[in-house]
Amino acid sequence: MKKFLVLIIVSAIVFAAGLYIGKVKFSASGPAAPPPTFFEGGDGSMAVDLSEKTVIEVRDGESIQDAVGKANPGDLIRVFPGTYHETVYIDKDNISLQGVIQKGNWPTMDGSKDGEPVLNDAILYSGSNILIENFKIVQYKGNGIMGQAGNNFLIRNNWIIESGVYGIFPEFGKNGLIEHNVLQGIADAAIYVGMCDNIDVRHNEVFESVAGIEIENSRHCLVENNYTHNNTGGILAFITPGLPIKTCYDVIIRDNFVVDNNLPNFGKPGAIISLLPAGTGIIVMAADDVIIENNIITGNDNTGIAITDLSFGSQLSKDPDAEPNPDRVVILDNVMYNNGNNPVADIKAAMATQFDDKGPDILANGGGVGSCIRNRDMYRTWGLDGYASCELESTDDVKSYLLSEPVAPRVIEQDEKGKLAFYGVCSGCHAYDVRMIGPPTQIIQALYKDNPQGIADYINAPIRKREDFPEMPPQNYLTEETRLAVAEYMLSINK
Numbered sequence: 001m002k003k004f005l006v007l008i009i010v011s012a013i014v015f016a017a018g019l020y021i022g023k024v025k026f027s028a029s030g031p032a033a034p035p036p037t038f039f040e041g042g043d044g045s046m047a048v049d050l051s052e053k054t055v056i057e058v059r060d061g062e063s064i065q066d067a068v069g070k071a072n073p074g075d076l077i078r079v080f081p082g083t084y085h086e087t088v089y090i091d092k093d094n095i096s097l098q099g100v101i102q103k104g105n106w107p108t109m110d111g112s113k114d115g116e117p118v119l120n121d122a123i124l125y126s127g128s129n130i131l132i133e134n135f136k137i138v139q140y141k142g143n144g145i146m147g148q149a150g151n152n153f154l155i156r157n158n159w160i161i162e163s164g165v166y167g168i169f170p171e172f173g174k175n176g177l178i179e180h181n182v183l184q185g186i187a188d189a190a191i192y193v194g195m196c197d198n199i200d201v202r203h204n205e206v207f208e209s210v211a212g213i214e215i216e217n218s219r220h221c222l223v224e225n226n227y228t229h230n231n232t233g234g235i236l237a238f239i240t241p242g243l244p245i246k247t248c249y250d251v252i253i254r255d256n257f258v259v260d261n262n263l264p265n266f267g268k269p270g271a272i273i274s275l276l277p278a279g280t281g282i283i284v285m286a287a288d289d290v291i292i293e294n295n296i297i298t299g300n301d302n303t304g305i306a307i308t309d310l311s312f313g314s315q316l317s318k319d320p321d322a323e324p325n326p327d328r329v330v331i332l333d334n335v336m337y338n339n340g341n342n343p344v345a346d347i348k349a350a351m352a353t354q355f356d357d358k359g360p361d362i363l364a365n366g367g368g369v370g371s372c373i374r375n376r377d378m379y380r381t382w383g384l385d386g387y388a389s390c391e392l393e394s395t396d397d398v399k400s401y402l403l404s405e406p407v408a409p410r411v412i413e414q415d416e417k418g419k420l421a422f423y424g425v426c427s428g429c430h431a432y433d434v435r436m437i438g439p440p441t442q443i444i445q446a447l448y449k450d451n452p453q454g455i456a457d458y459i460n461a462p463i464r465k466r467e468d469f470p471e472m473p474p475q476n477y478l479t480e481e482t483r484l485a486v487a488e489y490m491l492s493i494n495k
């Protein structure tokens with residue numbers, strides 16, 4: 001395991017070094033018209049041309065946010081080794097934020113004080129064409145790197161350790177690459193692709209987190225060559241009901257190591273993820289057209305692959321617009337062994353009906369049509385009787401789901417602002433009619449009927465109101481305008 005980690009880091013560093021030494025000339029002064037930021041080969045590569053950029057340097061003791069404030073679209077912000085206690089909010093397009101690693105010293109963003117996480121998020125971006133690389137991010141209460149509606153992003157070669165909600169979380173983004181990151185100890189999903197399109201997640205190592213890699217309500221995603229180990233669950237592709245985007249399809253999960261994902265679930269009570277049973281390698285819930293190929297799935301004590309409909313999460317909000325069944329799941333050849341050594345009670349009981357006392361390599365539960373499996377006799381399975389033999393041989397012809405051209409930045413209308421912020425920030429804790437980490441939206445609507453300003457004020461500096469809930473983190477990094485927009489949106493939701 002160590003070897004793998006070292007390999008990733010060494011290759012990332014060699015790669016990064018290549019960037020500095022090989023290609024990049026920095027021009028200290030500008031500003032010429034910025035060159036196009038992203039060039040892509042359409043073959044799964046995505047790179048940023050840093051050669052002609054105006055460079056802003058940030059050194060230990062200075063503030064990254066100040067540099068972002070000064071930067072113009074097209075600029076490169078280089079952050080030198082040091083410790084930065086701050087939240088960085090990038091609300092411009094075309095910003096490259098690059099850590100400089102010197103002699104093994106990384107720029108470290110640290111959200112803690114006296115050993116306890118105090119800051120909410122490390123880096124939030126809402127612009128498009130964003131590069132974030134070479135940061136070490138430790139001990140934030142909320143998210144490591146979170147994107148809201150930014151298109152064309154490249155997030156690579158970061159360490160993210162012990163953040164309280166998500167590690168890397170692009171939401172509502174199109175065309176993004178997440179690669180060569182190492183994430184550890186994340187209390188919800190380490191890499192969480194939410195309501196996105198055309199995302200590749202490659203060559204990451206994710207461990208000791210609740211969910212390793214999560215593709216949720218997203219389309220055209222490739223999860224390739226990652227090492228997910230010692231999480232509660234390794235890789236998830238699923239639909240969460242109640243979100244504005246209702247589908248999740250065209251997901252390829254291939255060439256990953258999915259190993260020993262048996263960590264007891266330490267998700268916050270009320271978070272959907274706290275329902276995830278430990279010991280599950282890959283879960284497909286209600287997502288369609290998911291292809292699982294050539295993974296090594298071993299040592300997961302509940303089951304190797306679980307395919308289920310939405311009845312699994314009976315505590316989820318009801319959503320008549322979300323189709324609850326996993327359809328057209330394709331299981332090609334995978335290496336699976338030593339899974340199911342300690343299945344949850346339901347699975348144990350199911351397996352007992354076929355005189356097996358271990359959990360299966362592959363379990364399918366609930367509805368769904370058009371699914372198939374190759375070489376089913378290679379595995380111990382449960383519930384796959386309706387699966388045909390696959391005609392598809394392999395996914396070789398799909399090199400990447402990245403687009404060959406960058407897409408235009410998303411234009412956000414004023415009335416969309418509140419919605420985006422709500423689903424980006426609040427919905428992880430507030431569902432419409434069920435208790436999650438925070439009280440249901442319905443209850444809040446009753447309290448704040450006709451009083452959006454009251455909500456906007458509360459979320460700026462929340463005070464503890466309920467004994468049986470944790471305290472709510474302040475949302476003071478949102479502008480006044482966005483706080484009001486999100487409050488108005490929260491009051492308008494009706495399901």
Ligand code: HEC
Nearest residue numbers: 425426429437438439444455464465466469470471472475
């Ligand atoms: C990390 C979880 C979390 C996030 C994110 C979150 N909340 Fe909360 N929220 C809570 C919790 C927990 C409470 C209950 C706090 C209490 O009663 O002490 C709460 C309470 C509230 C209340 C009730 C205040 C009252 O007077 O009773 C409002 C309004 C609210 N949140 C709005 C929002 C909005 C808007 C957002 C998004 C911008 C948001 N919350 C994001 C967890 C969260």
